[in-house]
Amino acid sequence: MHSSTKSNLLVASCYAGILALGMVVGPKFGRESDAAKTGDFTPFSASPEKIDQVLGIIEENYVDPVKADTLQNLAINQILSHLDPHSSYLPPVKAREQSQDLEGKYYGIGVEYTVLNDTMLITSVKTGPAEKAGIKAGDKITAIEGKNITGAQISSEKIVPLIKGRAGTVVNLRVKGRETNREKDVLVKRDKITVSSIDAAYMLTPTVGYVKISKFGARTDDDFALEVNRLQQENMKSLVVDLRHNGGGYLSAATALADEFLPDKQLIVYTQGEHEPRTDYFATKSGKFEQGKLVLLIDETTASASEVVAGAIQDLDRGIVIGRRSFGKGLVQEQFNFGDGSALNLTIARYYTPLGRSIQRPYKMKPKDYFDEASKRLEKPEVNPVRVKDSVSDKRNSYKTGLGRTLYGGGGITPDIFIPVDTSAFNSFYYALRARGLLTEFLFSRLVNGYHPTSLKQIINEFNLSDAQYRQLIALALKKGIKTTGRTVEIARAAINTEIKALLAKVYFDQESYFKVLNASDKAIARSLQELKQP
Incomplete structure (x- = not known):
């Protein structure tokens, strides 16, 4: 690392602490300059000891509950907002997740999930501990180590620390089965999960x-x-x-x-x-x-x-x-x-x-x-x-x-x-369904248990949403507040059918099958093959 860069980082860190103090005790310990009014800040002191002292005073004497870490984070983010859109501060959980994602390995149970309707829904199971324990795509996790993880407050930030851990340790999951709709406790031994990019x-x-x-x-x-x-x-x-x-x-x-x-x-x-x-x-x-x-x-x-x-x-x-x-x-x-x-x-x-x-x-x-x-x-x-x-x-x-x-x-x-973009198929209705996770919800609530393909070829050649199923999907969208018109719904039907077909392929086979389905009708893929035929 270049020495100048490290020096600048130290100065920025000092400014972060100073900004935090300025927001709370500025009237008492410092004064606002003309530069501060335009977004710059003139510090009253750069002493780390004084910063720590004042943060301690705030924590022990301020009229309302306050966390010094929160003030520091606010200050750091305020500084970074004046640089570029890609400089960012990562709290510990986010920093760990990003590192594990790029390193391609972590210690856990080997599932992909989404939070759908305030519940942790398993969308894919990798080769590893969860698969060995019998967990399947479409199952729901309602509790981890006896701690309820359903409800409006559930989030990835709360789930990740519970589900990941040291290799060899065991985590107790309460699983609501996709097919039985019954809950049971499942013990899963964590292991190293390797994720390919x-x-x-x-x-x-x-x-x-x-x-x-x-x-x-x-x-x-x-x-x-x-x-x-x-x-x-x-x-x-x-x-x-x-x-x-x-x-x-x-x-x-x-x-x-x-x-x-x-x-x-x-x-x-x-x-x-x-x-x-x-x-x-x-x-x-x-x-x-x-x-x-x-x-x-x-x-x-x-x-x-x-x-x-x-x-x-x-x-x-x-x-x-x-x-x-x-x-x-x-x-x-x-x-x-x-x-x-x-x-x-x-x-x-x-x-x-x-x-x-x-x-x-x-x-x-x-x-x-x-x-x-x-x-x-x-x-x-x-x-x-x-x-x-x-x-x-x-x-x-x-x-x-x-x-x-x-x-x-x-x-x-x-x-x-x-x-x-193929606007003849991809429109506001299609994007709204994807953004709200409704295609995934519809897939697991209405399609998965009643469909049993024996091969990927069968899904590609035979599966299509029936008129009745498509009306059910439209009804779900209306229930969730998505505005529709007859024309937007009809235009999006082909793209939605392809996406559902690809998701089914992923559930019953693997991630590669998902792309095989999508690529079969992809115009960029078709043009690529056309260009590769040229001398």
């Missing part, structure tokens, strides 16, 4: 492979190399890498993946910041797929480390990028850990593609507006951004590839081939 890897055609990557964690490159070796043994000649809905992760994992496609000594990306000198990342000669045809799929949720890979592939003319304009996050965060388990993710540098493009979108607006911008593109589907003047087609930020193609910087990765 590869969601699916299979052959789309006899010669075209497909790999879906959900995030860039510590194991991503190793997992990818294993899957590519397997697919090459199945005669894979061309490859589609799906980075849609991949919000990023470790920069080192992204450069390692890009290295799999690029020849020795090619520049993948470089980073640079006020206190961080330029650092270049180069490919090596150990790539597993440096020769075959390559397609990358991206969309508005493709961000950060994913954009590093897409930018390198595009700048170096290594493959074709298909989809919609990526999120536009070109900032690098470093995590600073505190003794209480919390952490500060601080932006320390920007990254630049091999041609020197910065992908970062402007962020001078409110944070909510910044993060909502990508999703709002779906409300008013953008035309092909190559043909309009916006942040990604500004001629002042244009670059030429080795093959003479023009690329732009400053607003995400613009795909080589644009695939607009």
Whole structure:
């Protein structure tokens, strides 16, 4: 870590404590300056001892109950709000969850779940302790170690500390069975759970492979190399890498993946910041797929480390990028850990593609507006951004590839081939059902127990929501306050049917089956296969 960065972090930490005091005892111990009125703060003292003293006085003498940690957190978040949208403070639970997610392992029981109707609903069971104990997707957990976990106050923050723990320890779950609807106590011995960042890897055609990557964690490159070796043994000649809905992760994992496609000594990306000198990342000669045809799929949720890979592939003319304009996050965060388990993710540098493009979108607006911008593109589907003047087609930020193609910087990765949102199927009704978890609720309450497929092929070829089932789903939506019209409901039916079919495939088979169902009617996949047929 650069010494200047650490020094700045210490100053920021001091300011955090000072801000906390200023909010509570400012009138007594300090005065507001003209700068403070515009968002800056002039501290009355930078003494850590005095800060601790005053926090102690507040805790022991303040008129109302108050927690010093809460004041400190408020102050830290206030400071970070004046930096960029991606610098953030993580409380201990969030910091631990993020670390485990990217490391690809944790100690627990091996389930995926959602909180639905104030109840913990198991949506998927991995190979591991929960499966051995007989827990199935669709079961509900109503209590953990005798502690009730149902009701309006239940949340992941409360569930995670109860369900995770040291390997070998036993957790007592009260399980309400999907099929019996009866409760029983189940003892599950916790163990190490390994989570791959590869969601699916299979052959789309006899010669075209497909790999879906959900995030860039510590194991991503190793997992990818294993899957590519397997697919090459199945005669894979061309490859589609799906980075849609991949919000990023470790920069080192992204450069390692890009290295799999690029020849020795090619520049993948470089980073640079006020206190961080330029650092270049180069490919090596150990790539597993440096020769075959390559397609990358991206969309508005493709961000950060994913954009590093897409930018390198595009700048170096290594493959074709298909989809919609990526999120536009070109900032690098470093995590600073505190003794209480919390952490500060601080932006320390920007990254630049091999041609020197910065992908970062402007962020001078409110944070909510910044993060909502990508999703709002779906409300008013953008035309092909190559043909309009916006942040990604500004001629002042244009670059030429080795093959003479023009690329732009400053607003995400613009795909080589644009695939607009299919508004003939995906509309407000569809998105509302997904956002509220109603497709999952309907699946487990109305479909799972009455349907018993024997193969994935049966689900793909035979399952369709009946008219009666679709009316039941509409009734559920109305009950939950979702506004509908006859036209929006009818337009969304095909997309909803496909999503339900994919969810069924995941419940009865595995996560890869979920993507096999979705990809069968995916226009970006179809266009990818079309492009890979070209000489």
